[in-house]
Amino acid sequence: MRPLLLGVLCCSLVLPVRAFYSAGDDVVELTPSNFNKEVLQSDSLWLIEFYAPWCGHCQSLTADWKKVATALKGIVKVGAVDADQHKSLGSQYGVRGFPTIKIFGANKNKPEDYQGGRGNQAIVDGAMNLLRTLVKDRMSGKYGSSSSNKQSGGGGGGSKQDVVELTDDNFDKMVLEGDTVWLVEFFAPWCGHCKSLEPEWAAAASAVKEQTKGKVRLGAMDATVHQAVSGRYGIRGFPTIKIFRKGEEPEDYQGGRTRGDIIERALDLFSDHAAPPELLEILNKDILTKTCEDSQLCVIGFLPHILDTGAAGRNGYLKVMMQMAEKYKKKTWGWLWIEAGAQMELEASLGIGGFGYPAMAAINARKMKFALLRGSFSETGIHEFLRELSVGRGSTATLGGGTMPKIHTVEPWDGKDGELPEEEDYDLSDVDLDDNMSKTEL
The missing domain is CATH 3.40.30.10 (Glutaredoxin)
Structure with missing residues (x-):
């Protein structure tokens, strides 16, 4: 859903x-x-x-x-x-x-x-x-009661299988040599606080694995058994949680110990290391539909015709958009652009024409609502525009017709300056201009 x-x-x-x-x-x-x-x-x-x-x-x-x-x-x-x-x-x-x-x-x-x-x-x-x-x-037997389906140790909140068991033998290969970001709990079996953390850690591990597509994982190491790694990192108390990122020194986890706190920190780590979303040119209906339907918000830049800006000018606008995509990469937003005039039905449904180019719209496809950039097409102007939207403010309207407009298939920009269309040459050698003029005058 x-x-x-x-x-x-x-x-x-x-x-x-x-x-x-x-x-x-x-x-x-x-x-x-x-x-x-x-x-x-x-x-x-x-x-x-x-x-x-x-x-x-x-x-x-x-x-x-x-x-x-x-x-x-x-x-x-x-x-x-x-x-x-x-x-x-x-x-x-x-x-x-x-x-x-x-x-x-x-x-x-x-x-x-x-x-x-x-x-x-x-x-x-x-x-x-x-x-x-x-x-x-x-x-029908599809589900029993939730109490019968609860995972051990999780109170229904997650599976221990999603917590990776780490040892002296597998730690370096799994944690230090891979690209995955790790939150590792060092525990002792007799530790009461460790036992209390166990269901929260299991629930968080399941949620983090799913939401980050495995890019952030939660592991656990029995520090009383695997003392080589535990000693390397100076583990003295239990539970101790450390964050490991490839090529960096580990840092101590300073957050809360509920599953919500753990998940929130893990998602922040995921966002910090995630690449910014791709900035796509709207070439057909599928690109617009997929980007907007898969995203909480899709941000669309309408850039001046290539003859008005040349390649350098257009790349300047695209650079601004990519910088903003990087700035807001923690948001689940899609980023698109199109040349002015290439998708007139889309521009009409957003009322773009009256503001000149470059222009920008942010669309919530699930609600068929949109907002227009009223300020400058700059880092400052776009940041202010998106910041207002991200906190639930800003002037919005319903997309014209309540549905996505027709999108035409267009050729991608080749990255070059635009060229004026060649004018057709006319051969006037066989035309008697004086004779034609006299006929016209008659």
Whole structure:
């Protein structure tokens, strides 16, 4: 299912922070301290809203969310996470906009995104449909209760198999010689804090492996057995967590010990070492569709005609865009460009024509919303434009027609200066100009 991301192109009003829900409401307030027990170890179906107190759309949803919780009381659990305060939980589940509603069903490790309407009746109807599906699956044997499916040591939060067992024999080859970034826990079997960390480490290992496609891994080493490596790095207390990056000295992990904290740090490490997204020229429909549908936001530059700028001018604009793609590489955004006039239907749907070139638009394809760069096409201007969008501000509009416009297949730019079309030569040797002029005058 596609992620539901409202906050990127919403929440334009900032109000004083206040608590949305109280003990008297049927909405369960969730935090890193109770999320594991309440949600991950539960057999119940959960609907959970991730919100930010300053988000206008979140404020508008509050009354309906309370009604939903009351209507579903005893049937479906309804919770809420202040993801502005508890960033580790939001990061753990890929929340990048507000409000985001996630469904924690049979497989609590892989919640789905709620895609239905936002009225209380629509949400209740959607929850009942989800509940019927869950019951049907359980009757067919597809799923047992979540308690029967829990992995050892993880409380339903992850598999020990995703924690790589490291030894004196395999440490150098796996950790030091590869390109993977590693978080390594040095533990002792008798250590109480190590035992407490074990399920959090396992859950984080599963999530990090999946979200980074194996580019960041979590390992564990019994320092009482494998003393050569442990001694090399001066391990004195347990658990000790160190970060290993190829060609660099290891650093001590300084973050929290919940799975959310660990995942958040691992994703930061992944982003720091990830290459910036590719800047693609829109040559056909597939490039635009895939980039925009696979991305939280797609940023499109409309560059002047090559005859207006030459190769040097165009490369200058592309350099600015690539620098901004590098700056915002932690965002799951796509980056595209097109020559002005090559895709007139796209320009018309965005209202580009009235601003001149170069121009820029940011499109949320899932909501069919867009925003236009009003400032300068420069690092400063684009940064300000994207920064406003990333915190849920900025002026937005609905894409013309509510769908992606027709995209024509065009030839890629060859990297060269443009050439004026050759004028056709006319042979006037056989034309009697005087005779033709006299006929015209008659």
